[in-house]
Structures are given as structure tokens and as C-alpha cells.
Amino acid sequence: MVEKAPLHATRTANIDRPPQRSLWSSICIIGTCTLAMIASIVNNTTVSVALPTMQHDLHIEQVTLQWVVSGYALSSACLLLLFGRLADLYGRKKTFVVGSIWLIAFTLGCAFAFDPLVLDVLRGFQGVGAAATIPASIGTLAHSFPPSKARAVAFSTFAAGAPLGGALGFALGGCLTELTKQTWRAPFYLCSALTFVSLVGAMYSFDADEPSTEPDQRVDWIGAFLVTAGLVLIIFVLGQGEVAVPSQWATPYIIVLLILGVAFTTLFLVWQHHLECIHDIPPPLMKISLWTRAKGKVAAVMSIAFLNWCCFMGFNYWCGLYYQNFLQLSPLDTVARLSPMFVTGVICNVIVAIFANRVPMVILVVIGTSLTSTAALLFALINPNVTYWAFGFPAAIISVFGADFVFAPGTMYIASVSAPHEQSVAGATFQTITQLGTSLGVAVSTVVFNRVEMHQMLKYPPGSNSDLNRDIRLPAYHAAEWSNFAFGVLATIIGLIFLRGIGVIGHRTPPKAGPDTEAPSANRKT
Structure with a gap:
């Protein structure tokens, strides 16, 4: 007599196995998740390029200006874990849809803010929507594409949303800020439109939510x-x-x-x-054992992502302020100087999609973090009297390597050591680390900038013949970028020491659930 499989085991197998889908359906899912990532990043970078205009219009003090950027990243980082858990339990599609509607509402609210405090609060509420859409996107991709080249393409394309969103945000944010009557308010309309398109895409392309297979579904x-x-x-x-x-x-x-x-x-x-x-x-909410999996390599990947985002986002923040507040360039001129980031971002993600399953992860990560830290180094040494092509251009070219070469491999690696029912939570943990890196990098570099500026002001008392902009502000800008450079170098060192032996990450067999789960063999293929 043949013994029947337990009902729970049958339901688990059916739910964990992704359905067969057409090429068009796969493209729609990847495109929707990538657009959600782009919209999330654009919400930060459009604000960054419009900061000087906001500062003038709303009379925001320099020392509190960072909250316009950090408020969004902070609320997103703090709630990613919770929404990752809710997405795994109650449905990734539901979480994505609700988060998108929330994000649209508060993004539009930011466009109508007339007070710095109100804007900061609305930015914080904006981040709640991103905290829901991003882990739901990661969980959807992990469930829809089993370990294969298709998964490598899906995650590298999704990861491309970060640098592409950064470049697109700078470009369109600068153009809208300078060329429209709404100035800095116009980019918020753009972000609302992008989120709305991703919402429509999710409602059309995402699979219907299946009941969770976890025996304990409490939060x-x-x-x-x-x-x-x-x-x-x-x-x-x-x-x-x-x-x-x-x-x-x-x-x-x-x-x-x-x-x-x-x-x-x-x-x-x-x-x-x-x-x-x-x-x-x-x-x-977050298994501590996740960090110890693969003999602690997961913790190393998380640390590298955190430090790399401290460097990358800190570089972007001060780069934009240097061009507009120090060199007195218009938003459009600033966009022109940062435009190489867009081209490089596209090229980098093509490289990741092609080589993620051919080149060991340590090589990609170390190349990325070292190049991003070099971009910060160039601005730490920048001479405003020298041509843009000597410092600004190479920095714009290489700055996005870290974002591309860390985010996509890191996301795939975390997915490879996570069980099917914890994909959203694991992805949310990785996202939390990058968002915290954004907040901390900007905060620390702001502290450094302010302290150096105060020290320089003591050297030049009122009535001296010093050029306030060059003699006082330039060393402060240099110091802020030195702090970003330090973050990037530390990320590179950790990668060189702790990521050896991981191998390629394009094709992996997902592990069974369990607190002691380790990464599978790097060379195993499915």
C-alpha cells in the first residue's frame, strides 16, 4: 500500500514551486519590481539635486538640511523588516499594492509642503511606502525565478534600479527643478507617476498571493x-x-x-x-542565525553593503552641494556633470547580468567598493581651479560601480542562503542595512563638514581678507569626502578578507529552512 504524502508537505511543495510563466509575464514582473526600485531611489536623488533650491525657498539651515534626505531613508530602514515579515505572511502582492498607494499619497503631499518641519515629517511617511514595496519586490522575484540564469538576470536588473534611479533622479530632478515653475516640487510629481506605473504593473503581472506555509503566523x-x-x-x-x-x-x-x-x-x-x-x-522578525550562515559570510556581505552605501550616498550628497553651493552652478549644469553616472550604471548592470554566474563574488564586490571609494577620494582632493575632466568626470564614471557590484550580487547571495518562506524578510534585512548606510553616511559626513567648517572659521575672524567660500568651505567639503572615502576603503578590506571562497553566485540550490543554514557550494548548479 502506497503511503500518501502529508497534506502540509504537499501544500508546501506546490506553493514553493513557482508556476510556469511566459517570457512576457517574466519581463513584466522584472520590469515592475525594477521600476519600484527606481521610484524608491528617485525619491532620494531628485531631492538631493534640488536641496539648494529647497534650502533657499523654505529657509532651511545647513545643519538641518540633511533631514530632507535622511528622513525618507530612516523610516524606510526602520520598517523594512516588519513589512518583509508581513509580505511573507499575508502576501507580497497585497503588501506591494498597499505600499505603492501609501507612497503615492505622501509623495504628492511633499509637493505641497510650505514648512521645513512639515516636509521632513512627510518625507518620513514617504519612507513607509518604500519599506513595503521593496521587500515585497525581492520576495516576488525570489519566488518567481528559481536559482538559474533567469534569477541572475532578474536580480541584476532589479539591482540596476538603484544606480539607474540615482542617475535618472539627478538628471530629471535637475531639469524639473530649473525648467519648471514648480521648481523643487515638480520632482515629487515625477516620483508619484513612477510609483503609479509600478502599481499598475504589479496588479497586472504579480501572481495571486498564496497562503503562507509557516505553522506559526504570528508577528x-x-x-x-x-x-x-x-x-x-x-x-x-x-x-x-x-x-x-x-x-x-x-x-x-x-x-x-x-x-x-x-x-x-x-x-x-x-x-x-x-x-x-x-x-x-x-x-x-529577523533570525540572528541569518548573519552567521555560511560561516559568517552573510554578516560580511551585510557589513560591506552598509559601508558601501555610507560611501556612495555620502559622496552623492556632498557632490551635489559642492557643485551648486560651492561652485554656484545651476541644477542643470550639475546634472550635466553627473550624467556619466547614468551611462556607467547601465554598463555595470550588463556586466553583472553576464558575469554573476562566471566571476567569483569577491572580485565583483572588491572592484566595486574600491572604485566607489576612489570617486570619494577624487572629491576629497578636488581643486576647483582645475578642469572638470581631471576630478569630476572620472569620479562620476566610477562612483556607481560599488552600488552595482555590491547590490545585485549581495541580493542574490542573501536569497541563496534563505529558505523560500523567508525571502522577503531576508531581502528586507539587506535593504535595511543599505538604507541605514544612507542615513549614517550622510549624518557622519555632515558632522565632519560642520566641525571642519567651524574650525576654519576660527582661523579667519570677521573682517579678515579671506575668501569665505574657498578658505573656509573647501576644506570642509574635502573633509566630508574623506569620511566617505574611509567608509569605502573599510568595505574593500572586509571584502578581501572575508568573501574569499564564496565563488560564483549565479546558480545555487536554495537551502532548506533552518537556523544553521549555510550557503551551498559555490560551484553547484541546478
């Missing part, structure tokens, strides 16, 4: 509170420490909030470890 709300509170407080302190009254970093409320932020984050990690070890309470 770790305690963990969600701890990680959100901890990260918000830490990033808030980094952003406000320079302007806190009366003693800056020594101001009592800054010290208290920093201690609370570190405490909440530590409690989150302890709580997640506790939940993973005890199986009769809600599953953890």
Missing part, C-alpha cells in the same frame, strides 16, 4: 517596536547632535536619547535570539 510586534525605536533614536541623535542647544553632543537629551537608542537596539537583538531559540512563541 513579532515587540521586536518591531524595539528595532524601530532603537534605529530612529540613534539616527535622530546623529542628525541633531550638531545643532542641539546648548552644548551640542553634550546636551543632556542627546545623551539620554543615544543611550536609549543603543539600549533598544541591543534589546532587539537579544529578543530575536530568544525567540529563535524558543519555538512556542512568535517567530523572530
